[in-house]
Amino acid sequence: GEDVEQSLFLSVREGDSSVINCTYTDSSSTYLYWYKQEPGAGLQLLTYIFSNMDMKQDQRLTVLLNKKDKHLSLRIADTQTGDSAIYFCAESRQAGTALIFGKGTTLSVSS
Amino acid sequence: GAVVSQHPSWVICKSGTSVKIECRSLDFQATTMFWYRQFPKQSLMLMATSNEGSKATYEQGVEKDKFLINHASLTLSTLTVTSAHPEDSSFYICSAGGGQGAFGYTFGSGTRLTVV
DSSP states (O other), X not given: OOOOEEOSEEEEETTSOXXXXXXXXXXXXXXXXXXXXXXXXXXEEEEEEETTOSXXXXXXXXXXXXXXXXXXXXXXXXXXXXXXXXXXXEEEOSTTSOOEEOOOEEEEEEO | OOEEEEEXXXXXXXXXXXXXXXXXXXXXXXXXXXXXXXXXXXXXXXXXXXXXXXXXXXXXXXXXXXXXXXEEETTEEEEEEOSOOGGGOEEEEXXXXXXXXXXXXXXOOOEEEEEO
């Protein structure tokens, strides 16, 4: 299909790890992104990965990319209540064109 | 880094009136601006793509006469919701760039439009 797919909800306890999964559609996508959106706010770029990479780590965030399966994941270590938000994955299919977003995963962190 | 200033951040208007949303690129030139719409608890849906000095390209199902996009300069793009109705209430976000590299996209902070 044409859509970027994500699971809609994830609930974790504070201190646990969170893993948010995404499948994308275009094998020629150059960059894949993770954005965070807090209630009523715009998009905050969390991290990105280039399509020729398998993994990228940035402090508490780890991105894994399985290009064969077109599967992207975002792992948040030591999840905090401030991490509660909606997380969007997005793909850049072609330079100069708009990002294509998934439906977003709502992460709920309980203390 | 690159910043896109979007305003207003929220607006309430009466049915039948028009509302203009502005996105300005600060310290860089935005040759391309993407306009998205987001319904509550849903994803960002691309409405249109505008290139400086030319007409916007609208996605299927988006009424070009209702959502007027102007991109007259390299630092300013506007979206005007004409004759707004309650069903136009939504969160609108602009994104500048789309150029090469990972940081080719810079998002505005969004505008919450409520039509009463």
